[in-house]
Amino acid sequence: MPGSTTSARLLSGLLIGAGVAHFVAPRQFDAMVPRSLPGSPRTWTHLSGLAEIAVGAAVAHPRTRGAGALAAAGLFTAVFPANVKMAYDWRHRPAPLRAAALARLPLQVPLVLWAARLHADGSAAGPRRAPLTRRHSAPSVK
Structure with a gap:
């Protein structure tokens, strides 16, 4: 499925990029x-960054894509409280910053749905494995 491969690469890049940003x-x-x-908040920042990088790597690899996509959906759901906190904390900032913080809230929905779709695609296809080959030996004649 070329479409799901491209989609997986995009989601993987988003997750890995966001994870790296937690350290940068x-x-x-x-x-x-x-x-x-x-x-410490920094500990949580680093842990969530590592989680995003690991999940992004899982989404990138065809064998782990289904599980990685399910983990991505869970991760996007788990970080929602942080986005709520950001929107609340930024309520007195200038309008463009407030708007950006508020926009993060509904953005979680398409991210979760994107990951769920990749999970469904990855689960339906099953793990990709190289075909097994059988070696037959000729019966020995005495």
Whole structure:
């Protein structure tokens, strides 16, 4: 399925790019970590970045694409509270920033649906394996 391969590559790139951003510019992600989580926001930023990179890698590989896409749907759902926190924290910022923060909320829906569709495509196809070959030996004649 060329369409699903392209879609998987795009989703993988999005996840890996976002994961790398957690390490390159962590402060913006630290600010999104809900205060109710234990530990340092930076720890959560790094853990979520690693999760995005790992899930992106899983989506990229045909053998793990179905499971990776399911994990992506879960990850997009799990980060929704951080987006809610960002929208709340940015309620007094200038209008363009408020709009960007609010736009992140409904954006989660198509991301989850995209990942779910890739999961369905990957699950229906099953894991891709090289065909097994049988070696027959001729019966020995004595």
